[in-house]
Amino acid sequence: MISRDDVSTPALLLDLDRFERNLARMAAHVRAAGKQIRPHAKTHRCPEIARRQIAAGALGVACAKLGEAEVMAGAGVRGLLITTEVVPPGSVRRLMTLIAGAPDTMVVVDNAENVRALAAAAAEHGVVVNALVDVHVGARRTGVEPGAAALALARLVAGARALRLGGLQGYAGQCAHVMGWKERRAASLAAMTPLMETRALLEREGLPVEIVAGGSTGTYDIDVELGGLTELQAGSYCVMDVDYRRIGGRGGEMLTDFEMALTVVATVVSVAPDRAMVDAGLKAFSTDKPFPPEAVERPGIEYGFAGDEHGRLTPRDPDRAPRLGERIEFFPPHCDPTFNLYDRVHVVRGSRVEAVWDIAARGRSD
Numbered sequence: 001m002i003s004r005d006d007v008s009t010p011a012l013l014l015d016l017d018r019f020e021r022n023l024a025r026m027a028a029h030v031r032a033a034g035k036q037i038r039p040h041a042k043t044h045r046c047p048e049i050a051r052r053q054i055a056a057g058a059l060g061v062a063c064a065k066l067g068e069a070e071v072m073a074g075a076g077v078r079g080l081l082i083t084t085e086v087v088p089p090g091s092v093r094r095l096m097t098l099i100a101g102a103p104d105t106m107v108v109v110d111n112a113e114n115v116r117a118l119a120a121a122a123a124e125h126g127v128v129v130n131a132l133v134d135v136h137v138g139a140r141r142t143g144v145e146p147g148a149a150a151l152a153l154a155r156l157v158a159g160a161r162a163l164r165l166g167g168l169q170g171y172a173g174q175c176a177h178v179m180g181w182k183e184r185r186a187a188s189l190a191a192m193t194p195l196m197e198t199r200a201l202l203e204r205e206g207l208p209v210e211i212v213a214g215g216s217t218g219t220y221d222i223d224v225e226l227g228g229l230t231e232l233q234a235g236s237y238c239v240m241d242v243d244y245r246r247i248g249g250r251g252g253e254m255l256t257d258f259e260m261a262l263t264v265v266a267t268v269v270s271v272a273p274d275r276a277m278v279d280a281g282l283k284a285f286s287t288d289k290p291f292p293p294e295a296v297e298r299p300g301i302e303y304g305f306a307g308d309e310h311g312r313l314t315p316r317d318p319d320r321a322p323r324l325g326e327r328i329e330f331f332p333p334h335c336d337p338t339f340n341l342y343d344r345v346h347v348v349r350g351s352r353v354e355a356v357w358d359i360a361a362r363g364r365s366d
Ligand SMILES: Cc1ncc(COP(=O)(O)O)c(C=O)c1O
Pocket: 040, 043, 064, 083, 171, 173, 176, 214, 215, 216, 217, 218, 233, 234, 235, 236, 237
């Protein structure tokens, strides 16, 4: 048996008890709300985590990119939804190969030219492409405008022989981290209303809308209020991170509905009177947030990035200064890009390493 303390540092650790409770809580939540979940695998890029999410009742997983979906499909994961438009001709060809092997894969579209390219490629490859119309709900990223423009695109999809209209997707990413539950609820319901109206419009026009997908960890208990939404695509809930914890929950200052299951363990490799250095720096943690990693069981220790390989700890209490060789675990600021830095995650229950899972789609942003 490998112990938690034997793992070489820096390393990514997944607390299995917390992770399992997170999956069970989300499964119970969507069941009670009469909705489904297709969790976003962009968070973890790990087929074993995807399999466990599906075993806990998920429809499949969402993938941000085609490359991620290829890895998931290759690992036998089905029920894939690719949430970014697939546009380059080479990628369109790869998508057809993916669909030939995993025919229930879905892709989003927001442009007529892309719809025509997919339809032509699908006909050529003898496959049917399941497509959701990606509707812009305020994130100013992808998506066709709600209403008439979305209807026109949906008609184009429905009319193409090698395409199948599955429904709609609308991702209101701008609402995910709005601080305070009430404020977040108001923002998300307002942003998602045009998506619901678009659903009603398509149905009035006789177009099938089986699926309406959207939502995030921050709005998981808000978007279920929308009658027209069929499935959530929250991702981070399975492990959480510092960024999500601080947005606040329905009942308090912190979002504690899901537990912090992901840590990076580092070792103190150098000590000096005013500092202690750990072996985890820019290559060990995501760096896209304005706040640093947070020491789990060492309150009063502040982490500062000190280059590619190092972090500088500044102890406030000199009597509790870090010791040479001490192992310290940190919650990462942002889980998705932190997962993407590691080839594998060590899965721990208490002091035991129970498994090591490959983050097989790590780096597959293509
Ligand atoms: C398209 C899409 N859907 C859903 C999510 C929700 O993920 P999370 O719950 O981690 O915020 C994301 C996150 O970036 C996303 O890009």
